[in-house]
Amino acid sequence: MAAIAADFSTAPVLPKWIAPVLLLAVAYGVVPLIGSSYLFEAILLPFLALGLAGVGLNILTGYAGQVSLGSAAFMAAGAFAAYNFNLRVEGLPLIGSIFLAGIVAAAIGIVFGLPSLRLKGFYLAVSTLAAQFFVQWALTKFSWFSNNSASGVIDAPKLSIGGLALDGAVGRYLFALTIVSILTFLAYRLVSSQTGRNFIAIRDNETAARIIGIPVLKTKLLAFAISSFIIGVAGVIWAFAYLRTVEPDGFDLDRSFQILFIIIIGGLASIRGAFFGAALIVVFPLGLSRLSGFLLGDVFDSGVLDMSQRIVLGALIILFLILEPDGLVALWDRIRRRLLFAWQST
Amino acid sequence: MPLPTYALGAMEASVYAPEVFARGLPSVLQPAHLSEGDAGAAGSTANAAAPLLSLHGIGLAFGGVVALADIDLSVRSGEIRAIIGPNGAGKSSLINVISGVYRPDRGQVRLAGVGYAQVPTQRLAHLGVARTFQNLALFKGLSVLDNVGSGLAYKVRSNFAGQVLGIGRSRGERYDFLSCTDQILEFLDLTAVRDRLAGTLPYGLQKRVELARALVAEPRLLLLDEPMAGMTPGEKSEMADFVRAARDRFSTTVVLIEHDVGVVMGLSDRIAVLDYGRKIADGTPDEVRNDQRVIDAYLGVASDNEALSRDEARAGI
Numbered sequence: 184m185a186a187i188a189a190d191f192s193t194a195p196v197l198p199k200w201i202a203p204v205l206l207l208a209v210a211y212g213v214v215p216l217i218g219s220s221y222l223f224e225a226i227l228l229p230f231l232a233l234g235l236a237g238v239g240l241n242i243l244t245g246y247a248g249q250v251s252l253g254s255a256a257f258m259a260a261g262a263f264a265a266y267n268f269n270l271r272v273e274g275l276p277l278i279g280s281i282f283l284a285g286i287v288a289a290a291i292g293i294v295f296g297l298p299s300l301r302l303k304g305f306y307l308a309v310s311t312l313a314a315q316f317f318v319q320w321a322l323t324k325f326s327w328f329s330n331n332s333a334s335g336v337i338d339a340p341k342l343s344i345g346g347l348a349l350d351g352a353v354g355r356y357l358f359a360l361t362i363v364s365i366l367t368f369l370a371y372r373l374v375s376s377q378t379g380r381n382f383i384a385i386r387d388n389e390t391a392a393r394i395i396g397i398p399v400l401k402t403k404l405l406a407f408a409i410s411s412f413i414i415g416v417a418g419v420i421w422a423f424a425y426l427r428t429v430e431p432d433g434f435d436l437d438r439s440f441q442i443l444f445i446i447i448i449g450g451l452a453s454i455r456g457a458f459f460g461a462a463l464i465v466v467f468p469l470g471l472s473r474l475s476g477f478l479l480g481d482v483f484d485s486g487v488l489d490m491s492q493r494i495v496l497g498a499l500i501i502l503f504l505i506l507e508p509d510g511l512v513a514l515w516d517r518i519r520r521r522l523l524f525a526w527q528s529t
Numbered sequence: 530m531p532l533p534t535y536a537l538g539a540m541e542a543s544v545y546a547p548e549v550f551a552r553g554l555p556s557v558l559q560p561a562h563l564s565e566g567d568a569g570a571a572g573s574t575a576n577a578a579a580p581l582l583s584l585h586g587i588g589l590a591f592g593g594v595v596a597l598a599d600i601d602l603s604v605r606s607g608e609i610r611a612i613i614g615p616n617g618a619g620k621s622s623l624i625n626v627i628s629g630v631y632r633p634d635r636g637q638v639r640l641a642g643v644g645y646a647q648v649p650t651q652r653l654a655h656l657g658v659a660r661t662f663q664n665l666a667l668f669k670g671l672s673v674l675d676n677v678g679s680g681l682a683y684k685v686r687s688n689f690a691g692q693v694l695g696i697g698r699s700r701g702e703r704y705d706f707l708s709c710t711d712q713i714l715e716f717l718d719l720t721a722v723r724d725r726l727a728g729t730l731p732y733g734l735q736k737r738v739e740l741a742r743a744l745v746a747e748p749r750l751l752l753l754d755e756p757m758a759g760m761t762p763g764e765k766s767e768m769a770d771f772v773r774a775a776r777d778r779f780s781t782t783v784v785l786i787e788h789d790v791g792v793v794m795g796l797s798d799r800i801a802v803l804d805y806g807r808k809i810a811d812g813t814p815d816e817v818r819n820d821q822r823v824i825d826a827y828l829g830v831a832s833d834n835e836a837l838s839r840d841e842a843r844a845g846i
């Protein structure tokens with residue numbers, strides 16, 4: 184039985200928890216000391232919010248196999264729900280508002296997940312567009328959601344936890360980092376649990392999943408609920424910690440696609456992948472605009488520059504998907520294996 | 530042909546270790562094979578009892594194509610019941626009817642005394658029925674361990690929050706998941722590939738993983754749709770040994786579809802022969818072997834012309 188002989192390439196594997204723990208130590212202990220406010224405001228805060236949204240969408244799309252184009256709607260639902268809970272419920276701590284906002288997003292996710300019980304793939308993706316358009320329409324149409332503000336743009340409440348004000352750039356960064364870390368850890372636990380295995384089973388073979396007794400309908404709706412909860416909280420971070428305003432416009436279809444790109448580029452069905460993808464999506468345009476501004480800034484106006492950035496980014500995404508369809512995570516793992524191997528053989 | 534002995538060796542030992550019995554887990558595993566005096570109970574005593582599974586007047590058509598016509602079939606507890614027939618005879622359709630994937634146009638499926646117009650697929654595992662598929666239906670993105678363990682999903686009662694936090698029922702379930710799965714893996718000699726992604730295994734092993742996923746649920750009734758298709762002769766006889774051993778160990782009743790007549794004759798207690806969706810023979814291997822209609826339809830060498838006209842007849846031309 185040569186076939187059975189497994190590939191026991193015995194590379195020295197570090198315990199799984201080491202990398203995340205080191206990363207967190209740097210994120211909490213080093214970055215706040217040395218980071219500039221540009222780093223926090225323009226890079227780390229959007230990175231954290233979009234990374235978390237990517238984690239949420241990856242649970243639904245990467246793991247459970249249900250394609251969604253409604254992510255921005257769930258972000259919006261989370262952001263506006265948190266704003267209104269905070270505004271209208273006396274004495275509710277901010278964390279409570281955020282949790283309840285996640286619940287609201289989850290409930291909306293379940294409603295718009297109902298078509299998944301009948302529809303698959305492309306058809307489901309189109310039906311999730313309904314969520315995108317409906318939520319955005321409702322938030323613009325009913326000014327109650329924006330507390331009847333004339334412009335529809337409202338200031339987010341100042342962040343604080345237990346009386347500790349977290350209003351500066353570093354404070355908001357730590358606030359976002361903490362929520363993102365906790366939810367990411369729970370998401371990681373989830374995808375390696377029985378429920379996570381059920382998600383993958385439904386994605387890979389729905390009939391077989393039903394036959395072995397996985398409650399398919401319930402599990403699909405659960406995927407929508409959990410995913411929307413996480414994306415909803417990501418929306419709160421986006422609005423409260425990053426933009427510091429709440430407005431429907433930022434949560435449009437473009438944003439939904441952006442989050443979908445994040446998980447495709449980062450790697451489907453990978454928690455790490457969401458953050459790889461988010462890093463690329465956030466950092467890459469910044470770098471590109473600096474570069475092009477530096478090289479061509481005098482020749483072209485900013486509109487042309489903006490357009491050409493989008494074209495370059497789009498082309499890079501396509502190129503990347505052709506060369507590495509499994510995403511940045513696969514690329515990363517391959518490079519790491521190479522390095523380990525090289526290190527071993529010296 | 531020399532049988533691979535390591536597989537048989539593995540079966541000598543009890544499949545489930547004592548501590549698993551202590552936890553009172555595998556209920557189906559406890560009868561028959563545990564007590565020496567009861568040996569052979571599965572095969573002989575069950576004959577008198579009502580059949581575990583019976584089909585009554587099952588008919589099924591897809592558009593103009595009649596897949597099944599007025600099929601009666603009974604399966605006794607503990608037997609290996611083969612269904613054979615040429616390509617397109619309706620064998621897979623029959624398994625799909627039994628497992629509720631298809632709803633028959635007419636007729637009834639009786640399972641353990643309860644009649645169904647359509648067997649409820651989502652409760653199939655609870656009814657003690659497990660199956661494999663003609664075309665592999667593994668979860669490609671899961672490891673072998675997780676694929677096989679997913680066969681226990683029907684028992685899971687903890688919710689996702691408990692699982693994420695690692696509290697409540699989920700802990701015991703995790704323990705059961707690992708112990709039951711590892712023992713089935715060992716039984717089917719899959720331990721070496723335990724942590725590989727199922728999709729990366731060679732075909733023959735994937736077939737065996739699917740058998741393991743079905744077996745881990747401790748089914749009363751096991752439906753196998755061509756478990757040996759595409760295997761080498763060596764792999765086939767190995768698989769045949771596994772099927773027989775599974776029946777003997779777990780006193781599971783087996784419905785087996787297989788094209789290899791040699792394997793079927795050696796393995797089955799009774800054989801039903803389908804052709805054009807009709808049952809043309811039913812009996813012991815010897816009876817079936819000597820049945821003239823079977824020889825004509827299946828075992829004999831059909832000429833190309835005959836094969837052609839069969840296709841035309843099926844298409845309703």
Ligand SMILES: Nc1ncnc2c1ncn2[C@@H]1O[C@H](COP(=O)(O)OP(=O)(O)OP(=O)(O)O)[C@@H](O)[C@H]1O
Nearest residue numbers: 591594595596614615616617618619620621622623
């Ligand atoms: N889902 C379906 N839709 C349409 N026709 C079907 C379907 N399933 C089966 N059939 C038709 O029913 C007939 C019986 O098919 P079935 O798969 O049951 O045959 P089989 O005996 O399993 O054949 P094989 O040995 O090739 O697996 C065939 O003519 C097939 O084309």
Ligand SMILES: [Mg+2]
Nearest residue numbers: 620621622663
């Ligand atoms: Mg078939």
